[in-house]
Amino acid sequence: MKKTELPRWATAFVLPLLNLVSALLVAALAIHLLGESPLESLAILINSAIINPEGLSYTLFYASTFIFTGLAVSIAMKGGLFNIGAEGQMYVGGLGLTVALLTLDHTLPAWLLVPAAMVGSALFGAAWAFLPGYLQARRGSHVVVTTIMFNFIAADMMNFIIVKYLIPEGQQNPASRVFSDAAALPQLNTWFPVLGDTPLNISFLIAIAALVIYGVMVWRSSWGYQLRATGLNQHAAHYAGVSISRMVIVAMLVSGALAGLAAVNSVMGSTHYLSLNFPAGAGFVGIAIALMGRQHPVGIFLSSVLFGALIQGGFDLSLEKPNIPQETFIFIQGLIILFCGAMEHFYGPAVLKLINLGRKG
């Protein structure tokens, strides 16, 4: 039977894969133009990001952050909201975490410090997302515009706070003081020495748990049902008794909290102090992950790992191939957003034709 729309397996796997391959092909062309062999570069990238256990653990370390920002963008997207502000929410979330740790890290035991820091980051992240959500819900100010602006505001505000209040006396480095050892997240290599010297920590496990909770909440709960209804058709959701404005605000709060939680891995898992611009684009990567992973837990996981691998592999690649600058990662990331986001259905008609041909033949 001739199909007029793509089967689910095609939209879920074939299209993202084709889009990814296209992005990588363009990247390969760029690498070729830079005078390096694309195949060799790919081999280095894969080896350093996936095959080497230490490299793999770095990949997963980056992925732990991306899972949270990816979830943040995804849950808002499910409610029909395009939250561009995960970057700023993560940044402000880092402030919440820092406030909690600076006040508590010498009094609370380690097993209480981590939850306290998580609560602090989630609260601050959510608070930063509240105003855009409120303005969208009650005043109709488009959340895309406000969250972009809030990213800029967050950057300047954090700059001010860090420089003015957080730099310890006599220091030049724009960062807070180092937290006490109790505030360091337990690292996974204490249980799995094969991982080598790596910052991979329990926030990877927390991220996996968050993916599961996200899946259950969005697809199995009454709340998620109402969230998805709101995202698909606000008129109908209103008819069904969903309070649209409350749903918009709550979705943004949850989204901001998840973005804020992304700070836990970055700050407590690696640097152990709050530094200027620590999100380093993780919030924007979250947008790419949400688009590429189609807001599905498995998709979010896989694309987070992919982006983690690109950072880790790209870093090693730039070390081994001086012609390839480290910014190549940003270039590839941009390509993936272009192919997986803006041109998501580019190959749709062609794949559909192929499927129909296959059925006939």
Next chain:
Amino acid sequence: MQPAVEFRKISKAFGAVQANADVSFTINQGAIHGVIGENGAGKSTLMSILYGYYRADSGQLLIGGQERAIRTSHEAIALGIGMVHQHFMLVENMTVLDNVMLGSEGGFKLAAHRKQVEAKLREICTRYRLDVDPLAFVHDLSVGAQQRVEILKQIYRSANILILDEPTAVLTAQETASLFEILRLFKEQGKTIILITHKLGEIMEITDQVTVMRSGRVVGAVDTVSTSKEQLANMMVGRPIQSELPRAPFKPGAPVLQVQNLNLVDAQGVKLLDDVGFTLRAGEIVAIAGVSGNGQSQLMEILSGMRLPTSGRVDFLGRQLPYAGRAHADGLPATFRKLGIGHVPEDRLRDGVIKDFSVMQNTVFGYQDRVRNRWGLFDFNAIAKRCSHLLEAFDVRPQNPDLRIGLLSGGNQQKVVIAREVSAQPKLMLVGQPTRGVDIGTIEAIHTQLLRLRDEGVAILLVSVELEEVRALADRIVVMSGGRITGELNIEEFDTTRIGLLMGGMHKS
């Protein structure tokens, strides 16, 4: 004389669905030819083939005696075929003149050409009595006038064969009458009209020949004078249709809904509802008749909690509905549903279902809080069980709970909505346009359900622009015009002329 259009053994399949099978018939030059059939009978596919949207898998299409392969709508227009779609293809914030010129601007500079076109349009308007100002903006025009703009556009493009797809669905009785006058003038000029409709009365009134289609095939082709409504209906459905559905004797119970002095003023200060008041009792169907856009939709929205009134009081089972002290209606429909108010919304796809949700998920839409366990999670087993029960009881086809509801036909989507609202066992059921875009067989099923609900003692408020439907269901009729109630009558006093006058705003006197 050569026939204007001849279909010879046209077949068209979409996958396993045979949309047209060996369709053969001719349409005479200068005739008004009706094509009727239920939804999915293949009328639209056939017209799309004629208008160049689809190509037939096999068969021939003859225009004016010559075989043609129409590949695009441009080719159709070049052959003098024009189509007036059910949903108008007009740019609302442009003038009539600019809409007509769109696509045939005649050069880079507009001004010179515009004068010529305007003159020509004025001439056409006079000749066909179209009564449209070429310089008016489309959004200022009534629905009837917008339709005349579409017709004007086709005449300007020198269409000789005019296809009209359900043209009267959005018109008042008076507007319909004047449309028919235009069509007769058209016919006098020797032009050919193909009228697609499901309204048998109109077929009888204006057409010369009728072709009846059922499941992709032609099941009847008759001269209108030699047939009757009943015969056509039977041909369309393929079985006899009961003209009168059984109902229990009228024994209204206690008042369920009392509406008093209900007013609604929009942001521009326009009165959408003006001092509306009526009472609805248990076991009674009150139908609100009126041309669409006269306040019925707003009334239903207020009664279902989707919208707040500006002022007024509504009592439901003796308790005042909680409109007061609210800034917006957000979440209010949930409260009303808990009180026992069911609502079949008139715009199914906008309000009633989520197209991308499965049929099963749509069967709990609005009642999502009743199917969760104490953790807030859905009990999918219970939902699936309930869903398959509903699909069977209301004969939804196909009976596949996992299908996206957007893939179902309009009639089956409506059955899902009605099944869902009925199964919640409401005390009051608000029903808006229950059979809009629904085929005859399904209309009968839906009407049977509503009458059964009435016989069980539920109070039903029905809004319908179809007087046939009002007559078939109502115990009492309330007529609305311009946001006001212009008359109330019992079903025994049913009188099309009187209702028509009340619908036109002639106040009770």
